[in-house]
Amino acid sequence: MAKIHTDKAYEAELTALREQLLEMGGLVEAAIAASVRSVVERDATLAEQVKMRDRQINRMEVGIDQACRRILALRQPAASDLRFITTALKIVTDLERMGDLAVNIAERAVDLAQAPALRPHHDLVKLAELSQEQLKRALDAFVTGNADEAEAVLKGDDHLDALYLKIFNDLLGLMMEDPRSIRRATSVLFAAKHLERFGDHATNLAEMVIFMVKGTDVRHPRSRDEG
Amino acid sequence: MTSETAQTAPLRAKMEARRLEISYGPKVAVKEIDLALPEHQVTALIGPSGCGKSTFLRALNRMNDLIPGATFRGEVLLDGEDVVGGRLDVVELRRRVGMVFQKSNPFPKSIYENVAYGLKVAGQNDKALLLERVERSLQGAALWEEVKDRLHESAMGLSGGQQQRLCIARALAVEPEVLLMDEPASALDPIATAKIEDLIHELKARYTIAIVTHNMQQAARVSDRTAFFYMGELIETGPTEQIFTNPRETRTEDYVTGKFG
Numbered sequence: 413m414a415k416i417h418t419d420k421a422y423e424a425e426l427t428a429l430r431e432q433l434l435e436m437g438g439l440v441e442a443a444i445a446a447s448v449r450s451v452v453e454r455d456a457t458l459a460e461q462v463k464m465r466d467r468q469i470n471r472m473e474v475g476i477d478q479a480c481r482r483i484l485a486l487r488q489p490a491a492s493d494l495r496f497i498t499t500a501l502k503i504v505t506d507l508e509r510m511g512d513l514a515v516n517i518a519e520r521a522v523d524l525a526q527a528p529a530l531r532p533h534h535d536l537v538k539l540a541e542l543s544q545e546q547l548k549r550a551l552d553a554f555v556t557g558n559a560d561e562a563e564a565v566l567k568g569d570d571h572l573d574a575l576y577l578k579i580f581n582d583l584l585g586l587m588m589e590d591p592r593s594i595r596r597a598t599s600v601l602f603a604a605k606h607l608e609r610f611g612d613h614a615t616n617l618a619e620m621v622i623f624m625v626k627g628t629d630v631r632h633p634r635s636r637d638e639g
Numbered sequence: 640m641t642s643e644t645a646q647t648a649p650l651r652a653k654m655e656a657r658r659l660e661i662s663y664g665p666k667v668a669v670k671e672i673d674l675a676l677p678e679h680q681v682t683a684l685i686g687p688s689g690c691g692k693s694t695f696l697r698a699l700n701r702m703n704d705l706i707p708g709a710t711f712r713g714e715v716l717l718d719g720e721d722v723v724g725g726r727l728d729v730v731e732l733r734r735r736v737g738m739v740f741q742k743s744n745p746f747p748k749s750i751y752e753n754v755a756y757g758l759k760v761a762g763q764n765d766k767a768l769l770l771e772r773v774e775r776s777l778q779g780a781a782l783w784e785e786v787k788d789r790l791h792e793s794a795m796g797l798s799g800g801q802q803q804r805l806c807i808a809r810a811l812a813v814e815p816e817v818l819l820m821d822e823p824a825s826a827l828d829p830i831a832t833a834k835i836e837d838l839i840h841e842l843k844a845r846y847t848i849a850i851v852t853h854n855m856q857q858a859a860r861v862s863d864r865t866a867f868f869y870m871g872e873l874i875e876t877g878p879t880e881q882i883f884t885n886p887r888e889t890r891t892e893d894y895v896t897g898k899f900g
Contacts, residue, residue: 415898422897488856490883490895627885 686868737810800831
């Protein structure tokens, strides 16, 4: 039986902010899915759509930042509300960057669509699925206030990194075997790198969710000590 | 029994309440409280109306004695000494533990007479010494520059904010160790409030301060530690930053975020 703010207008503002963030998250999820599909299916038209739709993601970043500033100025949020607002300010940046990474992948798709197909992208598809799953779980953790789920996202990043490394090595091998593949293989490699970065941003999101829920900042554990 | 967080600041407790319970007749207003005021820190007491914070504050210099039917159990200590039944005379207690009220109450006398009053009542007659103390107190209250050329004008001609600072100067004149402030700025405009808050920040270097306020943002701005009272109980105490970023108790969280019952 969660209590709500006595001031219903304030409660509505916070709810609206939460919904905007989730909407933005949904757009980013759709963008990354579409961008990888455009690579795999050699679909330059779909790739162009991803680039166009990024504008809405960018607009949402601006709108959410403004909503956060407004709440800070007018409401002086405290405790959990303060943590929620500062989390929102940070994750909106990660989401916008994730949108940009989808655009970057779409640009690789345009490139690749103009050349003969490289070998099948099973691992790339798998990497994309993992990255998307990481984002989805981080957003779910955000909505439900579940720090354990957020912790799971942090742990899951290792799988992503391992798969990226495999793709990297495989593509390197391909390039050494057949120099005519270098240009295309490099494009695919970039796409894989973008997906790995996408996963990193999902872990940033998860770290902020842990902060929002528990009030402890778990970022950069290995940098904690001096020197 | 409600008690202070186990992670108490390692600072010396200038004043301390131990198992303090205060009643008005049969009604218990404040239930068994353990709370320390760390030396040279500002401790804010927050909570909704009727939660007992002002009652608690008044117990620290036995102002509740003046309320018919008010009784208490437990201890209040000043530098480790019991303020009741110890060697501490109640008048001496109120000199060492001064009070400033919500509605400033300057005497209908001159500015000079207001500040010198406590010293004169204590038997001080040396004019040079009195003037020196008056000046020092008015400086301590950040009021000297504004009134130095009109010390013999009536205090009633001062603005609300100036009157409040005059009352602070009056309290400072008798050289207290602790200042208790009960909503000192609630009747003042934002500029006067900012001046009082700035003054509190300067004063804590020399005094220990406890402030009751219903303005949470003021408590957040001005205090080092915050104690949250609710229905006569002390729910939580901690560093102000912690109370306002990550309080431990749900009731504290509900109060500071505005999710009242």
